[in-house]
Amino acid sequence: MSKGKPEKRSEVEExxxxxxxxxxxxxExxxxxxREVVQREYEKLQEARLRDFIPVLVEHAAKQELKTRKK
Structure with a gap:
């Protein structure tokens, strides 16, 4: 491991x-x-051209879905 920039994790790892x-x-x-909710949200974004924010978008959408399941 070299000094300087930390290694960038892959989108899948994120x-x-x-x-x-x-x-x-x-x-609960x-x-x-x-995991299924997260995977489903990730699959919805597979055609996105800008990939930098995919994990953030997946997390946001999955949080919304999980909130509805708690009710």
Whole structure:
């Protein structure tokens, strides 16, 4: 590992981290269900040309979906 810029994680790794964060935030939901929501939101954005914000957009959309499941 070289000094300087930290290694950039892949988009898939970032989305996996989103799933982990949301699973921890919603212990009342099954981890499998949270991962499915995150994956579904990720798949919706596969055609997006600008990829830099995909993990952020996935997290936002998944949070909204999970909120509706809690009600």
């Amino acid at each position: 989305v996996e981290e989103v799933a982990k964060r949301l699973t921890a935030k919603h212990p 939901l099954k981890a499998k269900d949270v």
